[in-house]
Amino acid sequence: MPRSCDTLSAPSCPDLDAILARHPAHPRYLLAALQDIQAAFRHIPREAMVRVAAHMGIPESRVYGVATFYKALSLVPKGRKTVKVCMGTACHLRGAPGVLEALENALGIAPGDTTEDGAFSLETVNCLGACALAPVVMVEDTPYGAMTPARVASMLEKERDHAV
Amino acid sequence: MKTLSVDGKTVSVESGTMLYDAAVLAGASIPTLCRHEGLPHEGACRVCMVELHRRGTVRLVASCMFPVNEEGLEVRTDTERVRAARNFVIRLLLRRNGDSAAIRRLAAEENVLPDGRLPALEKELCIRCGRCIRACSANGTDALGFALRGWDRKTTPPFGEAAATCVGCLACAEVCPTGHISWEEKDGHRRIWGRDFALVCCEHCGEPFATEEQLAFLRAGHPSDALSPEEERFCPRCRRIRAGQSFTLEEVKDR
Secondary structure (H helix, E strand, C coil), X not given: CCCCCCCCCCCXXXXXXXXXXXXXXXXXXXXXXXXXXXXXXXXXXXXXXXHHHHHHCCCHHHHHHHHHHCCCCCCCCCCCEEEEEECCHHHHHCCHHHHHHHHHHHHCCCCCCECCCCCEEEEEECCCCCHHHCCCXXXXXXXXXXXXXXXXXXXXXHHHHHHC | CEEEEECCEEEEECCCCEHHHHHHHCCCCCCCCCCCCCCCCCCCCCCCEEEEEECCEEEEEEHHHCECCCCCEEEECCCHHHHHHHHHHHHHHHHHHCCCHHHHHHHHHCCCCCCCCCCCCXXXXXXXXXXXXXXXXXXXXXXXXXXXXXXXXXXXXHHHCCCCCCCCCCHXXXXXXXXXXXXXXXXXXXXXXXXXXXXXXXXXXXXXXXXXXXXXXXXHCCCCCCCCCCHHHCCHHHHHHHHHHHHHHHHHHHC
16 A cells, blocks of 8 residues: 555654755745655645645645646645556557556556555656657656567566565 | 827826826727636737837737736727737637627627637637636635646646535636626525535525625634624625615714
8 A cells, every 4th residue: 555644643654844944934945855755755635735835834735736737746645656557659659558568468557546555656758859860758757668568477577676 | 108109199107107097098998708807817818919019119919918027009990910819719619618698799899790610619608718716715725726628638636636625605607707606596605616505694685695704704814904893783784784874874963
């Protein structure tokens, strides 16, 4: 199960106060704070949005708007690693749909979902800007170029080792 | 004062006046949806586009939020290009909000027909103009905001829950151009944005004129906004009548 920190008081939870303390109490730091929260919690907990709003002196409605606007921010817990499959034109032509299908089968989830053990989230993106490497899959910051369905299993194995 | 020409007519306006207001002053008629004279302008609907000739260039601008800051601007409100831009926006609105009487009226006024190549979509009224959000923000309650983006964008209270900071004042519904925001009133209660508010009735005429939460919000806010305990008992109309009466009686007394 993806770890949920909705109460934010569990000892295993990252320290929200420390994250907030890093950002001055000004609306312009809203997105930076939300990105840090996303990185620490793997999602934006509801209570964190309330606390950020109070810290920066902005309405909760605006924090909620920003948190739901960006694809990099999620209101539901994400896996420890996000697998992004490029579905841009070049990747599409060179077999991205097959790679995506192999990933769906290997992880047992559809794009937008997270595996039971919280290890991986699967996402499709429209272009990673590395068309020469098509088809591209990105796991967190690591690009995997010229992907094939056959290479999916070894890629996941390699990333899973890192994940633990 | 700055002088500009609107469809060939010359007008002078205070510096900083929006093109829309200058054009209306010059007798032009420009359709609008997201513009509301009492709210900050956002240029969200793109229906008020006009052609601006400035320093040798011609471009389309949203007249509701383009300030007249210099001499010699030339504005055209009814050229081929303006009509094409306007009609394109109206066709898109017709496609998604074809059920809205306001959108259909606007389309009829501008002689725009639904685009036959595209099927009409969801029958919804919200056009994402943001008037309700701006009104709520201007009131200081900030109970509404946009969530999500692109096609999925919608106006909602934070976290998609009942609006915690809403005071049930209906400003959002009042400024909504399409009637998308609905509410219910029965047994002395008003229900809007997932919450119930107790209505306050005028002691004189008996008409509900505010909610308890709204009066409490005014009391807690700036002293100049708050009503006196006396004023809180009557609706604005009866308040004016009473004020008028006391005024005239005192006049008589003085004499």
